[in-house]
Amino acid sequence: MRCPFCSDENTRVIDSRPADDGSSIRRRRQCDECSKRFTTYEKVEAIPLVVIKKDNNREPYDRSKIEAGVFRSCHKRPISVDQMKALVDEVETAIFNMEEKEIKSSVIGEILMDKLKDLDAVAYVRFASVYREFKDVNTFMDELKKILDTKK
CATH class of the missing domain: 2.40.50 (OB fold (Dihydrolipoamide Acetyltransferase, E2P))
Incomplete structure (x- = not known):
């Protein structure tokens, strides 16, 4: 070393x-x-994982992409770097526990959104707005209503 x-x-x-x-x-x-x-x-060196993108292109799994999405969605929120890294670790563990050689980016996104929802509602909505490509305010409001309904 x-x-x-x-x-x-x-x-x-x-x-x-x-x-x-x-x-x-x-x-x-x-x-x-x-x-x-x-x-x-x-x-331990993990099995090489290939991510299938929305356009069916394939690329090697890259943890830094998940980290970047989490850090962007948690920007200016009361979430520590340790909490963000732990969330990324949880997502990565869930992905690799599937023991698949290929995984759709949509599966990764859904796992990440589930974890973010438990961590911080604002960070979740930020991530969801980009990930789900909200086209207008109504789809954004529908997502907010879902969150508010689950908190009741």
Whole structure:
């Protein structure tokens, strides 16, 4: 493992333990050259996943796209970065637990919306308005009514 501070290749593991979520190993390392410490995470390499887009094009799964959508929808909301990362982790776990080689983007979107609905109603509506491509105010209001009806 290359040191992120001095780029030396001689580093050693000084502590190893399961990460909080249990799906990875957290390792504390120390560089033999500069003596600085840093943390790495080791995960099992997952099956390559292909996402089928609305236009039937296929592209490799990219976690950063889900993160970007979540961060945009949670912008200026009282939601911590840790909560957003946990939500993305939950969505990703749900996707990979399906054990499919290909998954439709609509399935990912629905899973994400279900998780966002539980986290923050405003973030949910923001995401839904882009994801479901609301064409006018009436479709937007219909979605808001659904949320209000479930809260009663």
